[in-house]
Amino acid sequence: MLYGATQTERRPAYLRALERLFGARRTGLCGMLVSRAPVLFLMIEEAFVLYVVVCLLRAVVGRRTSGLLLRPLQLVVSNRWQCRIKRAILHWLKRFEAVQTLTILPFTVLPAAAFVARGWIYDIEFWDLTDAQHDAVDLLRRERRPGDQLVLTSLGRQSARKGFDLFTEAYGRCAGLRDRFRFIACGRVAPAFVGHAASFRAAGGVAVDRVISDAELLGAYAASDIVWCLYPPAGDHATGILGRAAQLGIPVLVREGSLAHRLCAVENIPHAGATAEGVARRLAGPLPPRDAMRGRRMAHDFARQSEARLREALGLVAKTVPAEA
Structure with a gap:
């Protein structure tokens, strides 16, 4: 069972992947x-109190609850009192075997x-991404x-968190x-940066100021030689755009x-x-260089490790690999 308070940003992609992987709903x-x-829980940060309450109520009857921390950096390093309290609560929840909090970053990257x-x-x-999506991009x-110019793309909502001001000013x-x-910037431009987008277009840049469909997003990746992920500290938690680029090499x-x-x-x-x-x-x-085959191998390895960890956290039976004849 999956819980998500909203259906924005990366949640639809998460839902599709988990439905395909576990038949989740x-x-x-x-x-x-x-x-x-x-x-x-697809994102603990958007429903922290609810996550804690549900974890405790379900733990009483021995039922598993897990949740993903999508923005762990601020939570584990900030000295703000709200973050300190949340850290203490999540640390305390670790004593319950039925509660399994996971981050979406390896501990080698963020040990805290x-x-x-x-x-x-x-x-x-x-x-x-599916094999069909990889093939379509290829x-x-x-x-x-x-002989075409090299293409640098900025994808997703164009805002301060995505460094849109630096992207446009550098160009x-x-x-x-x-x-x-x-x-090329693909994604809705935040109202505060409409002027940046106008100056960017005047200098010869391309800004597609609207919500981009999944197919259009894959097309933008296909056109890219390098993808913009140079985000300021406020946006340092964002890894979805980077992840898709890594999958595609x-x-x-x-x-x-x-x-x-x-x-x-x-x-x-x-x-x-x-x-x-x-x-x-x-x-x-x-x-x-771009390397599509390397990206596929990397994505396969990431999927294998992540599925195994999710199954363990949720208490699901591990997949069995048929023995060779």
């Missing part, structure tokens, strides 16, 4: 309390998360003409970047020293690191 509060099946979580999986958007990529002030790259541009940078280094994900001031300088140099 959504439920509400009453369903969670009476269900004998294990319950998985082990204080509040029993385990971790890879962000589902690191391994959720086909679109082969249709690209040799506008550097003629060398405009000669070498085509900058597309290098990402990340902020040096960020959580995303550490994740790429630990997992050997093709990437280029840059500071906010050094974007143009880094993009003037060679880029890591």
Whole structure:
């Protein structure tokens, strides 16, 4: 049983992957309390109090409840009193075997998360694409003409958290970047950045200011030589765009020293690191190559490990692999 308070951002992709993997289905509060099946909260942060209450009530009768921490960084490092209280509660919940809190980052990337979580999986958007979706991206990529400009894409909602101001300003002030790259922003532009989008278009950039469909998103990845993930500290928790790029073997541009940078280094994900001031300088140099087959192998490995950890956390029977004849 799956619980998600909203159906925005990455939740629909999570739902599709978990429905495909476990035959899971959504439920509400009453369903969670009476269900004998294990319950998985898709995002603890959006319903923290409810998560704690449901975990305790279900633990009393020995029923499994698990939840995903999608934004663990601030929770485990902030000194704000709200974060300190939540840390203490999640740490206390670890004493209940029926409660299994998981992060979507390896503990090797964020060791402090082990204080509040029993385990971790890879962000589902690191391994959720089907073979058909991989094939579609590969086909679109082969249709690209040799000699085209390199393409750097910024995907998702274009806002301060995604570094849209830096993305547009870097393009506008550097003629060398405009000669070498085509900058494309795909996703709804936050109202505060409408002016940035206008200046960006005037300089020759492409801004698609609307909600992008799943098919259009895959098309944007197919066109990309590198994907923008150089987010400021406020957006450092976001890994979905990076995860899809990793699955498809597309290098990402990340902020040096960020959580995303550490994740790429630990997992050997093709990437280029840059500071906010050094974007143009880094993009003037060679880029890591796209490698679709490497991306598929990586996604397969991420999926295998994550499925095993989810099954263990939910108390489900592990998959059996038929013996060779």
